[in-house]
Amino acid sequence: MSKQLFTKKVIGTVNHDVPNAIFNALSVVGDINGDGFDDVVIGAVNGKLVWFENKGEIGEWKMHTIDDQVMNLECGGSLVDLTGNGLPDLICGNNAAGDGVYWWENTGRPDEKWTKRLIIKTGHTQIHDTIVGDITGDGQKALIFTNQRTGKGTRIYYIPIPEDPTVSPWPNVQIIAEGKWEPNPNSPTGFQPEEGLAIGDIDGDGINELICGTHWYKYNGKGWDGYKFASGYLTCKCAVGDVDGDGRNEIVLSEGDPVIYGKTQGGKLAWFKPKGDITDMWEEHVLEDNLLDAHSLQLGDICGNGRIDIFVGEIGVADEQRKYKIRLPRLLVFENDGKGNFTRHLIDEGTGIHDAMLADTRKKGFWIL
Numbered sequence: 291m292s293k294q295l296f297t298k299k300v301i302g303t304v305n306h307d308v309p310n311a312i313f314n315a316l317s318v319v320g321d322i323n324g325d326g327f328d329d330v331v332i333g334a335v336n337g338k339l340v341w342f343e344n345k346g347e348i349g350e351w352k353m354h355t356i357d358d359q360v361m362n363l364e365c366g367g368s369l370v371d372l373t374g375n376g377l378p379d380l381i382c383g384n385n386a387a388g389d390g391v392y393w394w395e396n397t398g399r400p401d402e403k404w405t406k407r408l409i410i411k412t413g414h415t416q417i418h419d420t421i422v423g424d425i426t427g428d429g430q431k432a433l434i435f436t437n438q439r440t441g442k443g444t445r446i447y448y449i450p451i452p453e454d455p456t457v458s459p460w461p462n463v464q465i466i467a468e469g470k471w472e473p474n475p476n477s478p479t480g481f482q483p484e485e486g487l488a489i490g491d492i493d494g495d496g497i498n499e500l501i502c503g504t505h506w507y508k509y510n511g512k513g514w515d516g517y518k519f520a521s522g523y524l525t526c527k528c529a530v531g532d533v534d535g536d537g538r539n540e541i542v543l544s545e546g547d548p549v550i551y552g553k554t555q556g557g558k559l560a561w562f563k564p565k566g567d568i569t570d571m572w573e574e575h576v577l578e579d580n581l582l583d584a585h586s587l588q589l590g591d592i593c594g595n596g597r598i599d600i601f602v603g604e605i606g607v608a609d610e611q612r613k614y615k616i617r618l619p620r621l622l623v624f625e626n627d628g629k630g631n632f633t634r635h636l637i638d639e640g641t642g643i644h645d646a647m648l649a650d651t652r653k654k655g656f657w658i659l
Contacts, residue, residue: 296637301330301344301351306337308359315385319649320369320378323400328649331356331380333363339380343400346652356380356404362388365585365645366419366487370431372455379455381409383417383435391417391435393455409433410449410459414440416483419502422451423489426509427497434466434500438483443471446502448514466500466507466514472524476552482524485546490530490539493568501528501541519572520562524548527587531598533561534630541572544602546585556580559587559602561630577624577632582607582616586646593625600624600632606642614642621646 304314316333322341323329330351333339339357367382377398383391390411394404416438424431430450437445445468449460474482484503492499492506500507504520525547533540545557558579562572577600578584586603593599606619621638 298638298641299348301349302342302353304332304334304338304340304353306334308337313644315363315365315644316367316382317365317645317647318367318369318380319647322369322378322396323398324377327653328651330647330649331367331369333357333360333367333382335363335385336361339363339394344651348652354400356394357406358403362386364417366417366436368420368422368433370422370451372451380404381420381422381433383420384415385418386416386439389413389415389417389437391420391433395456407456408458410447410463412437412445412447414438414445418485419487421487421489423498425489425498425500425507433460434487434489436483436485436487436502438485440468440483443469443481444483444485444503446470446500446507464513467502467505467516470503470505472504472522474524474551474553482551484526486526486528486543488528488530488541492530492539492541494538501530503528504543506541517569519564520560520574521571523558523560524551524553525557525585527585529587529589529600531589533598533600533626534563535597535628540630542587542589542600544581544584544587546587547583547605549583549607550605556582557584559584559600559624561600563630575630578602578622578634582619585644588646588648590648592623592648595628597626597628599626601646601648603641603643603646605644608642614640619643 315335318331327344329344330342339360342351362384364385369378372379377396380394391409420435432450446466448464470484471481488501503526507514527544527546529542542561544559548557560576565573583605584602588601603621604619618640619642623635624632
């Protein structure tokens, strides 16, 4: 597989019409209107929040407005049906200039703006990641999110989704862990708050665990026990899947913003496997190093052979005029032989991306967005 087999298609352009829009931070994929095709939600740091309607066709997609003016929006949003109408609503938090987590209600009327509601204000800024799932084994779906700028490292919050999600703020807030960080000598504090969330069963007991950065967490009936499985990875993106075909899930990490936070050589992409005791440090398998802020990490059968491949994309390092320095950013696919051995394929150079998703947008195989 090579980049000649991939053709870049533009589905639309968002004109934010504000001087401080900065860039599109939020990118999530889901079937917004229930027609069986995955649509794309895009949101600026400051600007518009929109979704592009997918009708399974090549070409530009119709844009619909969710919110005319969002402020201080972060990446790491989630689409989940909170109201029970069969359509996904949107959850996302604030960046370093805000301390709130919000949700926007999808009414199913495509030309109508969505209603925004507050879930929680934490008192600390930057909610970089959100995820929804059952990590207690009781069937209760919950919102889990990270809060980076607490002054002591990342705090991980857990909130069961209430029966009435319109209540504000949501009740029964719990803290899974706090003070989670990795050493960073280039930071004024000397440490880097953890980032990245994933959910999956990694110990084989049929109950999901939570992965955040270089740690994983297991519910013990009253709270969560935390275990460190890796070290030295800054600002992680996390994914879970059976990488080597042994029937057990492994963990994949890429360093999302290492250059931005002073690790000028770039960051790693690697997968990790327990060596024996799952609570000890895991065995590291490095696939790539010196990546220029690989803030996009996704797993999926990209090559169509029934195996879990890895997609990673770089933001790239740019100057104040937004011209790329060092080299052009890349989109890479690592093709899996089914046993955890990978062949790297370059599919694009020059397209810097942030929080890209994998989705089967035409029901004919994965497209990269």
